[in-house]
Amino acid sequence: MRIQDVSASVTVGLLLALPVVFLARVSHRRRLRKYEAEVRRMERENRDMRLRLVLEEARRRAAWRAGLGSDRAERRAGYSPSVEDIDGVTPAEFEDVVRRLLERDGLRAQVIGGRGD
Known part of the structure; x- marks a missing residue:
């Protein structure tokens, strides 16, 4: 087998592998963006829940104080x-x-x- 044939085979193999690598990277980036968006959504939800808890506690305290009358x-x-x-x-x-x-x-x-x- 000649060196040119080996070189051509390696080149063809690399040319066939490049789209696979490219698609894998694109898929990975997509999943990463999806997970990052989910983390941001959950952080917002957590912040909102903490705020609701603080407001509910303030409401309960105000009701308790008002109930004393x-x-x-x-x-x-x-x-x-x-x-x-x-x-x-x-x-x-x-x-x-x-x-x-x-x-x-x-x-x-x-x-x-x-x-x-």
Whole structure:
């Protein structure tokens, strides 16, 4: 086999391989752009969700403050047991006192009761 034949075969092989390499690079770039666009979309979605969480938390706090509807002195006048009253209660009654104090301050509370609660 002559060197010219080998050279021609290599040249033809390279000419046939170039479109394959070119198409692979184009396909890779396309996929890369698609993934980058998806990452940008997810980052925007994440930012929007964080903003919604902050706004929801602010809305909840405002609703909680509005639900109190009175200043501290007025709330204390509604239910404010003395230390002596608290000292004289049973453990079950103490849980009820704490529940009532929490509800007075605008929080939801529930007495579970039982051992180890």
